[in-house]
Amino acid sequence: AQTVTQSQPEMSVQEAETVTLSCTYDTSESDYYLFWYKQPPSRQMILVIRQEAYKQQNATENRFSVNFQKAAKSFSLKISDSQLGDAAMYFCAYRSGAETSGSRLTFGEGTQLTVNP
Amino acid sequence: DVKVTQSSRYLVKRTGEKVFLECVQDMDHENMFWYRQDPGLGLRLIYFSYDVKMKEKGDIPEGYSVSREKKERFSLILESASTNQTSMYLCASRRQGRSGNTIYFGEGSWLTVV
Numbered sequence: 058a059q060t061v062t063q064s065q066p067e068m069s070v071q072e073a074e075t076v077t078l079s080c081t082y083d084t085s086e087s088d089y090y091l092f093w094y095k096q097p098p099s100r101q102m103i104l105v106i107r108q109e110a111y112k113q114q115n116a117t118e119n120r121f122s123v124n125f126q127k128a129a130k131s132f133s134l135k136i137s138d139s140q141l142g143d144a145a146m147y148f149c150a151y152r153s154g155a156e157t158s159g160s161r162l163t164f165g166e167g168t169q170l171t172v173n174p
Numbered sequence: 175d176v177k178v179t180q181s182s183r184y185l186v187k188r189t190g191e192k193v194f195l196e197c198v199q200d201m202d203h204e205n206m207f208w209y210r211q212d213p214g215l216g217l218r219l220i221y222f223s224y225d226v227k228m229k230e231k232g233d234i235p236e237g238y239s240v241s242r243e244k245k246e247r248f249s250l251i252l253e254s255a256s257t258n259q260t261s262m263y264l265c266a267s268r269r270q271g272r273s274g275n276t277i278y279f280g281e282g283s284w285l286t287v288v
Contacts, residue, residue, distance in 0.1 A: 061216075063216075066214065090275060099281070100262065100264075100281060100282040101279065101281050101282075102264065102266075102279035104276060104277075107275065107276075148216060148217065152275075152277075154272070160205075161207065161219050161222055161232065162207075162217075162219075162266075162277055163219075164209075164216040164217040164218075165216050166214055166215060166216040167214075167216050
């Protein structure tokens with residue numbers, strides 16, 4: 058079974074600075090997807106960024122980028138120029154590329170990010 | 175925009191009551207999921223359904239059942255609620271196939287069992 062681990066329960070960053078959230082995962086599959094989701098106080102889950110395992114290039118979405126290290130099974134999220142609105146719980150998630158029975162998302166424990174003004 | 179609607183945002187139920195949590199999606203998605211979210215544990219999968227009347231157990235199915243009679247609706251049932259089922263419950267849906275990579279979530283249902 059796949060597992061996802063986020064070893065940082067809480068992180069804080071000063072507004073306008075950069076922060077990196079860590080995520081490691083364990084799988085024996087070669088075809089899979091990795092995601093970072095943001096959950097603000099409203100509790101609505103928002104997709105931040107997605108990475109396909111077969112792509113070597115790291116995904117980027119505006120101020121958000123990932124460092125995908127496939128051999129090390131590491132998938133960290135970098136937030137540049139942090140804004141107050143970035144404060145939220147961040148979840149790392151894994152999904153198999155095999156379309157078997159709906160292909161569930163497996164989540165990490167979450168990292169609570171605080172942005173200080 | 176895809177919309178996943180959970181009909182009840184906040185519920186308070188007594189121990190032993192039967193509880194229904196309803197979820198409806200409007201994008202004709204084949205796959206639907208129920209997750210439970212607890213502090214320090216992230217989201218854990220309770221059940222999922224890959225099509226109408228089809229269901230599979232997730233990681234923590236004990237004490238729960240589900241129903242999917244129509245494609246758009248996926249219900250989570252607590253046959254006899256217990257205090258350890260106090261939690262936030264999230265419903266999600268996605269389109270089957272590689273094009274359906276994005277999973278869409280509802281806003282969550284806070285359940286308190288007293």
